[in-house]
Amino acid sequence: MKTLLVCEVREGKLRESAYELLAFAEALGGEREVLLVGDEAQAPRFEGKLYLAPPSARGEYDPVRHRALVVEAVRRSGAERVVLVHSSYGWDLAPRVAAVLGATQVSDVVALAEGGFEVGCCNGKMRRVVTPRTRAAVITLQPGAFPYRGDRTRLPAIERIDAEEGPSAVSFLGYEAPTARGVDLGRAGVIVSAGRGVGKKENLEMVAALARALGGELGASRPVADAGWVEHGRQVGSTGQTVAPKVYVACGISGAIQHVAGMKGSEFVVAINKDREAPIGEIADVLAVGDLLQLVPAITARLAK
Numbered sequence: 001m002k003t004l005l006v007c008e009v010r011e012g013k014l015r016e017s018a019y020e021l022l023a024f025a026e027a028l029g030g031e032r033e034v035l036l037v038g039d040e041a042q043a044p045r046f047e048g049k050l051y052l053a054p055p056s057a058r059g060e061y062d063p064v065r066h067r068a069l070v071v072e073a074v075r076r077s078g079a080e081r082v083v084l085v086h087s088s089y090g091w092d093l094a095p096r097v098a099a100v101l102g103a104t105q106v107s108d109v110v111a112l113a114e115g116g117f118e119v120g121c122c123n124g125k126m127r128r129v130v131t132p133r134t135r136a137a138v139i140t141l142q143p144g145a146f147p148y149r150g151d152r153t154r155l156p157a158i159e160r161i162d163a164e165e166g167p168s169a170v171s172f173l174g175y176e177a178p179t180a181r182g183v184d185l186g187r188a189g190v191i192v193s194a195g196r197g198v199g200k201k202e203n204l205e206m207v208a209a210l211a212r213a214l215g216g217e218l219g220a221s222r223p224v225a226d227a228g229w230v231e232h233g234r235q236v237g238s239t240g241q242t243v244a245p246k247v248y249v250a251c252g253i254s255g256a257i258q259h260v261a262g263m264k265g266s267e268f269v270v271a272i273n274k275d276r277e278a279p280i281g282e283i284a285d286v287l288a289v290g291d292l293l294q295l296v297p298a299i300t301a302r303l304a305k
């Protein structure tokens with residue numbers, strides 16, 4: 001079964017998520033081709049075929065034109081699956097394409113499962129497997145769920161495509177950054193985050209004290225924010241803030257993909273976890289194995305000296 005991967009350009013730059021699409025296609029198996037609406041200079045580096053279409057005269061994103069281009073690339077490639085990332089681009093474009101193709105749409109896929117795709121449910125607390133009943137499917141991927149570790153040196157073989165620029169009822173005005181509610185972790189140089197491993201709300205203060213001692217901000221994983229132990233603005237991850245501090249300290253955080261998606265741009269990661277096999281260890285520069293209830297106050301006390 002053939003797959004068409006639809007890359008995204010934002011503010012003139014190819015989004016890194018293009019490589020996550022390639023990682024997904026690799027996990028899925030079968031043939032894959034790629035579509036980019038943009039310039040040749042923005043093309044991702046991979047071995048294979050790239051359909052390249054010029055951007056719209058009406059701005060970077062024109063849903064009518066982008067839909068027509070995806071449909072044209074599907075026609076040329078014979079792809080039965082179209083895959084985008086679950087960004088504002090993907091969640092706007094995917095249903096438009098699915099409606100035209102008469103395809104099943106599966107949104108926000110976090111993993112592959114036997115015969116289908118795993119997606120979150122119950123407000124992200126559980127997962128279920130969705131199996132398309134139609135042959136054609138349009139899929140969006142949760143950002144960060146499919147990290148790419150492959151080659152980035154090859155140049156794709158380019159096939160230029162275009163579609164008529166018909167009338168459109170919408171026009172692209174630009175991008176607007178969301179106003180951060182409460183704390184803006186995006187500006188912090190140091191973030192010390194608390195995970196479910198802190199055990200109870202009362203223990204959060206010791207993590208906050210370490211953050212203060214390092215001149216940084218307190219962050220949290222989703223269970224800690226969901227429990228109401230911190231305000232939601234401090235949640236790091238795919239449904240929280242994306243951060244890239246110089247130092248990120250993860251206290252009692254396992255390293256689930258949705259958390260890592262929000263902090264993997266950090267320059268230096270320290271993880272404190274009693275489980276030496278915790279997945280956070282795979283991305284941490286330093287993994288301190290031990291009980292955070294003992295280690296965190298001890299580090300804070302040492303810093304105070």
Ligand SMILES: Cc1cc2nc3c(=O)[nH]c(=O)nc-3n(C[C@H](O)[C@H](O)[C@H](O)COP(=O)(O)OP(=O)(O)OC[C@H]3O[C@@H](n4cnc5c(N)ncnc54)[C@H](O)[C@@H]3O)c2cc1C
Nearest residue numbers: 120124195196197221222237238239240252253254274292
């Ligand atoms: C659609 C969707 C979106 C999501 N978005 C986000 C998001 O934005 N951000 C986010 O964080 N999660 C998000 N999640 C949830 C994510 O999948 C994980 O469930 C969550 O990140 C786990 O949080 P945690 O690491 O704090 O808890 P756990 O996974 O329970 O890990 C706790 C860790 O603490 C360690 N530990 C326990 N006690 C101690 C101790 N005394 N000392 C040291 N270590 C200890 C354990 O070994 C374990 O590794 C999302 C999930 C879905 C499905």
